[in-house]
Amino acid sequence: MKAFxxxxxxxxxxxxxxxxxxxxxxxxxxxxxxxFSKTFKPEVVILRYELDLFQIPTNKLEEGLAGLxxxxxxxxxxxxxxxxxxxxMKAYLSDPVIRDGFDAVEKTFTDMSGCEVELSKAFQRLQVxxxxxxxxxxxxxxxxxxxxTGVFVNDSVVxxxxxxxxxxxxxxxxxxxIPAYIQRNMTPEDVVPEVIRQILFFYFWKDVxxxxxxxxxxxxxxxxxxxxxxxxxxxPWSLFRxxxxxxxxxxxxxxxxxxxxxxxDYLFSSDPAVVxxxxxxxxxxxxxxxxxxxxxxxxxxxxxxxxxxxxxxGVMPSQLFKMPEGQEFLRQSAYKPRNR
Numbered sequence: 001m002k003a004f005x006x007x008x009x010x011x012x013x014x015x016x017x018x019x020x021x022x023x024x025x026x027x028x029x030x031x032x033x034x035x036f037s038k039t040f041k042p043e044v045v046i047l048r049y050e051l052d053l054f055q056i057p058t059n060k061l062e063e064g065l066a067g068l069x070x071x072x073x074x075x076x077x078x079x080x081x082x083x084x085x086x087x088x089m090k091a092y093l094s095d096p097v098i099r100d101g102f103d104a105v106e107k108t109f110t111d112m113s114g115c116e117v118e119l120s121k122a123f124q125r126l127q128v129x130x131x132x133x134x135x136x137x138x139x140x141x142x143x144x145x146x147x148x149t150g151v152f153v154n155d156s157v158v159x160x161x162x163x164x165x166x167x168x169x170x171x172x173x174x175x176x177x178i179p180a181y182i183q184r185n186m187t188p189e190d191v192v193p194e195v196i197r198q199i200l201f202f203y204f205w206k207d208v209x210x211x212x213x214x215x216x217x218x219x220x221x222x223x224x225x226x227x228x229x230x231x232x233x234x235x236p237w238s239l240f241r242x243x244x245x246x247x248x249x250x251x252x253x254x255x256x257x258x259x260x261x262x263x264x265d266y267l268f269s270s271d272p273a274v275v276x277x278x279x280x281x282x283x284x285x286x287x288x289x290x291x292x293x294x295x296x297x298x299x300x301x302x303x304x305x306x307x308x309x310x311x312x313x314g315v316m317p318s319q320l321f322k323m324p325e326g327q328e329f330l331r332q333s334a335y336k337p338r339n340r
Contacts, residue, residue: 144163145172158198204226
């Protein structure tokens with residue numbers, strides 16, 4: 001048997017320690033000293049529209065809807081008793097796709113108390129990041145695998161399509177030919193992070209699609225920094241919608257990623273093709289190793305934001321999106337990729 005060389009073993013150990021140290025650094029919030037004593041501590045109750053709706057006997061549909069209408073006006077409306085409304089509801093309840101989705105949701109999400117606890121904690125922290133934030137009502141339903149709509153958020157409600165969180169490899173996802181890199185983030189564990197991500201988008205999204213790539217990267221990085229602040233117990237790779245291996249790859253290749261952006265003149269480009277390459281979802285990032293994740297710009301943007309916050313410790317979560325944008329933010333961050 002061929003013996004291991006001591007130098008090789010040491011190299012492997014050092015590399016592993018570097019990755020471990022990065023993972024720890026990634027989760028060290030920039031706002032650990034924030035005082036939550038004056039923030040409201042909500043107790044979130046998730047309203048399960050799909051469970052209540054499918055309990056209605058088919059021969060008593062109108063009567064059942066009348067009983068649910070006060071609790072679910074957003075779904076049922078006020079004209080639920082009209083002929084057209086009843087036809088549409090019967091079609092929805094008998095649709096094989098909806099039925100399959102409901103059966104899977106009922107089996108997978110037997111108890112959502114864990115999500116309620118996580119959302120309660122997150123909503124308390126959101127009040128620090130978003131002073132105008134008010135705790136919304138949270139509803140769930142079955143969408144018929146509507147991946148285009150996803151989680152809906154406004155200033156008073158959150159609506160979660162639970163059939164989009166049934167787990168990677170779910171039969172219907174494969175039948176719909178949803179790519180594996182998307183299915184990976186369609187698990188029950190992704191519900192809370194996706195809700196918070198969409199709330200942050202609702203309050204902070206601004207149209208930077210016509211601006212240079214660096215602007216878009218930094219805006220995405222700000223979202224990631226707040227997401228980390230609101231969900232401090234979440235696994236860092238899950239907040240980026242990466243695998244652990246993909247996040248480790250980023251940490252070990254930070255200088256290479258940055259060099260690619262500079263050498264190809266991507267950083268200050270507004271070319272839609274360039275932006276898609278660096279910011280869009282996919283199996284990997286074109287121009288980098290196939291072990292790389294997609295949306296690499298979000299990760300680099302987060303590194304820039306982290307560098308900025310390390311040098312501007314007085315900036316609070318609620319002030320982050322009031323800071324300079326683009327090139328000026330980059331300058332103030334004094335960001336330099338780290339050799340690991």
